[in-house]
Amino acid sequence: MNFDELTSFLEKRVQQPMPGDVAHQRMKPKMANGAPLKLKHSTPPRKGGVLILLYEEEGSVRFPLIQRPSYEGIHSGQMALPGGRHEKEDMDLFQTALRESEEEIGVHREKVEIIGSLSEFFVAASNYQVLPVIGKINHKPSFIPEPREVDDIVTPPITHLIDPARLKEKEMSVRSGYRLICPYFDLEGRTVWGATAMMLSELVDILNEYPVR
Template identity: 35%
Template sequence: MALPINPRDVPVSGIDSHLAAVQAERLTAQGLRAIFARPPLWQPEVVREPKFAQREVAEAAVLVPLVLRERTTLLLTQRTAHLSTHSGQVAFPGGRVDAGDADAVAAALREAEEEVGLTADHIEVLGTLPIYVTGTSFVITPVVALVRPGFVLKPNPHEVAAAFEVPLDFVMNPAHHRRHVADWEGQRREWFSMPYDDGGQERYIWGATAGMLRNFYRMLSAWEPANAAAQAPRAAIMPP
């Protein structure tokens, strides 16, 4: 499905450099486990995109894989150009929830193995983020997980043009969160982009992937270690 516009052509309307980056200790395995063990009370910033495709609603799940290197990284994929939805875009490993999947977590793990060969024996699931509804009618559950190094990726060439890693502190720093606004099919549409220079190649993170990362930033920023024991779990966000 072709996009009505090229997001790279839409000017930047603002950059959130006035917001603080997530503290480094929260991006470690210990910090992330502590946050998901007692999630803060917070609200997602981005929940639903304006619809731009007449499609049947589909449940989906993605894995947000945090690789435990000396500097924690985020594993992402570049989708192949011929796919019917979100072709060529930077994405998390993931896809539709199948009838045989026990839940969204099982779907995310299955999709990660099918798309890039990342197997469950390297994965420690921490929890989920609020659902995110795309303009193409996918109701996505992001599943956040720690990934132990030592895996060997085997990207599925039909779905994945490339798999790469971005430092987690890069996408958890709002100085890299660019805002865009455009009139699109008679509606005002707003989105984030987080372009990353991957050794001279731009990885253009935007749209749903950037929106879910923005929500992850809000969650990690809201956590207060001193009050962790008293904090209530986040409110559930119900699908439409």
Template identity: 40%
Template structure:
């Protein structure tokens, strides 16, 4: 099946924008809920864990959509949070692109042979988990048949691009941290789910890139 014209135009425009200078830290700071070291600073000491996420675009009725996941509750710093499919780099991964594609397949059964990677957003450091995240942007010509891994994924969240770009989805909320502390954070609210922290910072860079 051919990519419809509106979706194809969106992907072409996105590719072109990815060839320009990325918004990077300036975009991240808009959704930063606490001070964190810059990725460039963290990379100097190399005492971090590599990870990657996949920002996947696909068409539904000609409209570009992005998929998020709500992670299952578990004993960890990212329990029950909304994020992009992704995770830590394994020794068997040839590079971070493969990490993103492997994790997307494990979590949502997204087939890597159907994903076209077109670029990468700025790296981002997450202090609580010591992850340095590489966000890769890809697309599929049709909506994937998502099958969630019940162990890792509580819910699949599909968001149209106009919701991501719409200012009405930007808000603030109070988050309860694992240590019991309360933190007021800037966030997005998509499909009645709160997107905050590193994922919100990545979303903001995407918004600034497309603005």
């Protein structure tokens, strides 16, 4: 994919109606025993933003994913898009995504050009309403992981998202004790599942509209 042509296409496409929940549902985990997976919260969801940062390296359009460290939390060890919680200093969730990504992977926010966003997504596991922001940077970034929040950074080609061979499914056990059947993307040998996979699934639908591969 040509970087300039792809990002130009995305900038126009995100202004149109989005696939939304139809795309999200394809990557939604299911209970292994067939029971409905329902999570309820007593408080309103917190706001957050994540960043899909596109850049070109040797003719390939890539984006960074982070691996969270192991900790006593719902997303321990998982693959994720860089981003995090909205803070009072943020004018909007676009700024949240840029600020948090700068903190986590070391890419200065002023160097990132915003393309637009995907549909807002409710992360039921952690009670967050998240805006997936799409941005671009016109050179290969020098990533600097924040060690308390990031164990590793991988940078798969965006074409791997639309490669059917990388869309897989397996049974997984989560910290709550549930056994889940999880669709996932196999990217750079990592299992990208759950909320991150569901958000990326909407990007997949849009990429499949792109006329040039």
